Amino acid sequence: MAGVDCLPEEINVLTLNCWGIPYVCPNRSDRLEEIGRRIVKSNPQPHIVGLQECISKTDFEHIQQETRSILPYSKQYFAGPLGTGLALLSRWPIEEISITRYPLNGSPTALFHGDWYAGKGVAYAKVRYGKEPDNIIDVFNTHLHAFYPGHEYLCHRVSQAWELSKFLRGASQRRHDRALVVLLGDLNAEPTSLPYRILRHFVPDIHDTWLQHSLRHKKPPKGSQGGSNTREDDTNVQSGVTYGSPYNTWMWTRAQRARYLRQPGAPVSELGFPAGVGREQVMRIDYVLANVTPRYLKDIEIGPYTDRFGSGKDTGGTSKVDQGRGVWTVKSAKVGMVDRHPVLGCSLSDHFSVETTLAFQKIGKGVPISRQLSNEPRGADHRAFTGLKEDAGSETHVQELQGALELGELPGEPNTIELLDEIIHVLGENSKILQQRSWWRRARLGVAGIVLAGSLVGVWVVGVPGWARFLLALAGALASACAAVDAWAGISLYPTETAALEEFEWEVKNAKRSCDSVTSL
Structure with missing residues (x-):
């Protein structure tokens, strides 16, 4: 099978909300064509790309044409009166696809919101990167209901997060060995919000790759702006924000764009920045979530495990990891697509992208996994990174937010009830x-x-x-x-x-x- 002869040791993933709504978003065609060119120029080049708000079929075909040399397989998902806006580009063959609409997704009478007409849901693709049964990537791409003033649609976003957690939990329970589960998308939910906490709590195998990278390095990873893409008084929680950044020209007023945007032919050094742009809307709402934990290894030393609904599950006895097995870890995470359009001078979208590299680290025969994860934090920090924490009554226990609490990243995790x-x-x-x-x-x-x-x-x-x-x-x-x-x-x-x-x-x-x-x- 072409394209799957060599197993990759690293997989590069990119997600971006393109802001490509026809007749609504300015400079749509030019921006999306440039997005396709920037995907090819990305360093490292992505293997999997998930797009949101890529609604026009013509725009998607332009992106396909620009990226065909490195991402020959692609799929645009259709549902609802206007389409889902979800699309996938892949380095490897796509074996299966599906689109499942959310039961709750706005109101049809809210014409100026439009979420109901977008047919939002969960787009799924089974991507095969090798010949073995476990050489697959379950890719989920989604765009939750948009946030509007007030709490009218909070219940809808919570319901969508609940449905999404069931898809991810089912996929993570089926995976084994080198199989990978990845969620890409614009969740319209900050790290402290209820929809985000639902995903983190009820799908313990799926981790926020940006947060995992932060835990590994004991500091928030920097975006391409050298860390300036953050809210000054809240850099821990809002590190790596993708929406509302003052560096995004679509956060400026029309008068500010008219004054500071580069005119055609002007040198890059003359790019201006409005001093009056605020940081009130800065948010981290775009994510790459993946199963970057070692718990799926059949032979890892682990005791009884209790899932988040209270049903006891014995995940196996205590033994050593076999030769050739390993774990997926987060090698890098960054904010991308921050450079402006070379002619128009505007940002490529009202969102920035999230770009993550996942690395497969093999575990030697008969050696405990904790000794094989080189260059990782030790003690409590190590347990936070691997997702394992000692607890009375069991040999190991999943505790995802321990390291986040030490970094001041998130509030304490509530129990299930x-x-x-x-x-x-x-x-x-x-x-x-x-x-x-x-x-x-x-x-x-x-x-x-x-x-x-x-x-x-x-x-x-x-x-x-x-x-x-x-x-x-x-x-x-x-x-x-x-x-x-x-x-x-x-x-x-x-x-x-x-x-x-x-x-x-x-x-x-x-x-x-x-x-x-x-x-x-």
Whole structure:
């Protein structure tokens, strides 16, 4: 099979939100073509690329054409009225693909938000990089619901993170040996947010590669700007931000762009930077998550393991790692795509990319794994890096955030019941939002009915002048259209949302009951 003769010891992964919404995003075609060229020029060159908001088929074909020399295999995913915007480029053959839409994804009546029409979901690809059964990469690409002022869609993002965690957990449980599970995407969730913590807590095998790199080097890894792409007063949590950076020209006002963007033909040295650009929107919301832990090795020394829902699982006895086995580790992680367009002078997207190199490190025969991970932190730092922490009642126990706590990266990880209670609280708040939405829908229907009845009376009963009759007829037509849309949403769409919420609530409460029953034993 072409392209899979030699097993790679390193796999380079890149994820980027392209900001490629047709008729909305300025300079879209020129920017996305340049993104394709920059992918080829990346150092190191990526083997797997996940794109979000790459909606236009023409734009994707341009990127395909630019990257075909290094990424000959590709797939653009389609779902929903406008498409998912998700796309994958690969150095190796793609064996299987699927796209699963999220049950909860915004409202069709929120026309200026548009998430419902994007058909957001989980795009999956099974990429084969070798001939053996375990020489595969399960690649998941996603884009969660966008963040808007208020908390109207928080429940939707939480639900999407819950669904995503089930896909990742299933894939990580099936993998073995050299198989790799990777999640790429724009989660629209910061490291302290509930959707992010759901993924970290309920999929213990999947790790944030940026955070893992930070733990390994005991400091946040720097982006291409030399560390200036951070919020000054919060560099630990927001290290490696990909959205809202003052270095991104799309965070500037229109007047600032008109004044400081480089004009065609101007030298690079004349690039300006507005002094008044704030850092209030700086966020790290784009991620590469991967199974960079040694727990999948069958012969690693490990004791009974309890999963996050309280069911005990014996992962095997205690023995040494066999010759040829190994672990995937994070070699490097950086923020990329920060250089501006060579002609337009603008940033390539309103996001920066995340670029990660995963390295496979073999373990010698009969030698404990802790002695083979060279140049890693020792003691508590080593346990934090490998994902293993000594705990009473078991020989080893997964504790992902230990090192993050030592670095001041994230708040303390709650136990499962606390996290489930937090999800249930979000569901309760969402119920109040749905009640308010239902009240406003009935109010709109009432007003539309009154306007329609008044227009009919004015047109057919009262002898009003011709221009007034036209205005009354127009008002009646608009009222009829609004009433029809609200009726359509109330009959066919909102019941679907309610059903999805009920299913989600049942799953969460059932998980909590399982935890309570285990705790009471």
